[in-house]
Amino acid sequence: MSQIPTPQSVAIAGGGLAGLAAACALADSGFRVTLFERRPYLGGRASSYEHPGTGEVVDNCQHVLFRICTNLVEFYRRIGVEDKIRWYDDMTFIEPGGRSSVMHASPLPAPLHTAPSFLRFPFLTVKDKLAISCAIASLTLATQRDTGRSFLQWCHDHGQTETAIERFWKPILVSALSEHLDLISIPYAAQVVRESMKSPAARHMGVPSIPLTDLYNTAGDYIRARSGEIHLRTSLETFLPNSSQVQIRITDKDKKDREEFVDYLILALPFNSVDRVLPETPDAAPLREDLTHFESCPITGIHLWFDRQITDLDHAVLLDRTIQWMFHKSRLLTTRAAATDSEPSGSYIELVVSASKSLIDKSRSEIVDLALKEVREFFPAAREATLLKSTVIKEVHATYSPGPGIDAHRPPQSSTWPRVFLAGDWTATGWPATMEGAVRSGYLAAESLLHAAGMKDRKFLAPDLPASGFMRLSQP
Ligand SMILES: Cc1cc2nc3c(=O)[nH]c(=O)nc-3n(C[C@H](O)[C@H](O)[C@H](O)COP(=O)(O)OP(=O)(O)OC[C@H]3O[C@@H](n4cnc5c(N)ncnc54)[C@H](O)[C@@H]3O)c2cc1C
Known part of the structure; x- marks a missing residue:
């Protein structure tokens, strides 16, 4: 592996998958990486936390991947959590x-x-x-x-x-x-x-067998083990680039502002957080204009705990109703599966509604009532079950809307500023807003940065899954 002689510094704003992928790749290449994440945990839109109302550790929403997500799978291999994904045919x-x-x-x-x-x-x-x-x-x-x-x-x-x-x-x-x-x-x-x-x-669909933040905290350990730093509860406020450095202003966990100089900056933020950190200079205007074309799509997760098993399926697609997917979390999570052995009757289910605009204005109890009614239609055993507890997590800004014309506004990872790079699922990756898209954007940003630093031969992007059978003839 080629190493740079004197470590150059890279600040990365955003501890979602895009920022983590870029940070891991650059820490591996000998850069001094410092990652700033506004929240108290890593993973961004793919994270878990202890839910105060239920006392349970819940994912913000079930996340799944497919074997075509070759960069995400490579990222899992890199940080050593490949075996935490269960695959289903x-x-x-x-x-x-x-x-x-x-x-x-x-x-x-x-x-x-x-x-x-x-x-x-x-x-x-x-x-x-x-x-x-x-x-x-x-x-x-x-x-x-x-x-x-x-x-x-x-x-x-x-x-x-x-x-x-x-x-x-x-x-x-x-x-x-x-x-x-x-x-x-x-x-x-x-x-x-x-x-x-x-x-x-x-x-083949992959489902994590541990909570999302446990999965992505290992990326933090990977970065620290390569002399990188992670600062949680720390926000990038703004930046000012010049030809040899980038000046960044951050607010740390004690709400104190400080300024630092770094060699490079990667903005790995969601599209709706980028505008507020851009400098008030005319060269930021085209990016600002592109950002106005993005719209958010919501996803809602409904978490239900029953006193007994309502199905022996691990997951299922549900037709003709509001709920679209059922994930049987007490079977999918190894931690919950262990708990279920001692309490074999209980069952934890997560229901997912993508593009959940119709649920945004509904109260949590209305959503739980609707979900229960539908669950009892799909799973007859649920009619006898008692609901022990429940919670609803509405992610209003889950993804960007993949509407006609949007690709023309997705910017590349290199920016108008030679020392500043963009990452995030909304940047130009050729993929929609997914964990794979986010990791791709992080690797592409790291490749662009290496190119700017004179290390043109280093590549991070994994090859696509090869087509087989007649599909080998049909690739555009
Ligand atoms: C409910 C839901 C379900 C989903 N389901 C799936 C799925 O099944 N499969 C799939 O592949 N994808 C799914 N996705 C999409 C996937 O989660 C995202 O595409 C991906 O996680 C985006 O990663 P990112 O790094 O680009 O952005 P983010 O995860 O948003 O990371 C950006 C980070 O920047 C931080 N930040 C913001 N402003 C600042 C600042 N000023 N300074 C420092 N930090 C800042 C944020 O706190 C955040 O942690 C889902 C998303 C949601 C919300």
Whole structure:
């Protein structure tokens, strides 16, 4: 590994996945890394904490990944938590009333590997399946450009039935992109379809078996072990770059302001926190203008603790109702699984609603009542169960809306200031707002910084998952 002779200093603002990935990569390359995180914990939008009302450690929301998330998987390997991810091949779809159908891979080559189970789905008619198959072929075989139209309009233009939209496209794309179909751009939808069909491994779903902050605290240990520093409860206020250094102003955990000089700065902040740290100089104007085009999408997690088991599934996609996913946390979390052995009857469930705009103005008790009603429709055993406790976590700014035209406003990781770099799931990564997108942005920012520091040959980005079967012929 090539090391720089005198360690140069890098300040990183933001301890989410983008900042942590950049910090780990640069600490590995011999830079003196200092990371500032406003909150008292690492992980950003993918974190966990002890919930005061229930006394339970809860994730802000269930986070899942797929094997196509090659940079995230590489990041887990780098920080030593790869074995904390459980992988699943099967995906269960449940209809109200409790009928379930499982999607799993067959030995057929991609993209036909899921065809046998898909063709057996009882909740879609032959007409729905034909329409979906034609749409998948069209989305995977041809490059889809941003025409300014939404994916819902595309569905109508391409003969998708109402049932195909409601029971196939909505469950898959609203969860993947956290937005309603009429606000999703066509290339984003096409990317999800193409990536998930590219090989049998591509759709293996990974679920962390420990709370998110435990997962990402290991990145903090990794940085400290390479002489880096992590300052929690510490905010970047603003910065002023010149040709040889960047002056940064920070407020520390005791609310004291201080100024420092660093060689480089990476802003790894969510899009809605960037504007307030930009300098009041004319060269910040184009970035400020780009930021005005981003809009937030909410995601809501509903956490329910029952006195008994309501299902023996680890997770499931729920059709036709407000709730979209069920995660059986007491089976997924190793810590909870141990607790369940001693109290075998209890069960902890998290329900997820992506693009949850309809829940934002509802009270917590209204949301719990709605969730309970729906859970009892999907899982008959829940009708006999007593709800012991519950909580609702609304993340209003969960992701950015992947609407038509937004990609033109996603900035690259190098900025107008040669010593300042941008990272975050909203920057130009080719990926939507996901943990993979965030890690990619962190690695791309670290690569740009190394380039500026004269270390042009060092790369961090992991190769994409290779396509297999017929999908090798269809890559755009
Ligand atoms: C409810 C929910 C569910 C999700 N589900 C999934 C999923 O299943 N799979 C998936 O891949 N992705 C999911 N995502 C998206 C994923 O969490 C994000 O895309 C990713 O974590 C973003 O990482 P980031 O580092 O870009 O930003 P962030 O995680 O937002 O990190 C930025 C950090 O900067 C800090 N900060 C802000 N201002 C300052 C300042 N001035 N100084 C210092 N620090 C500052 C913030 O506190 C934050 O910790 C979900 C997100 C949410 C909210």
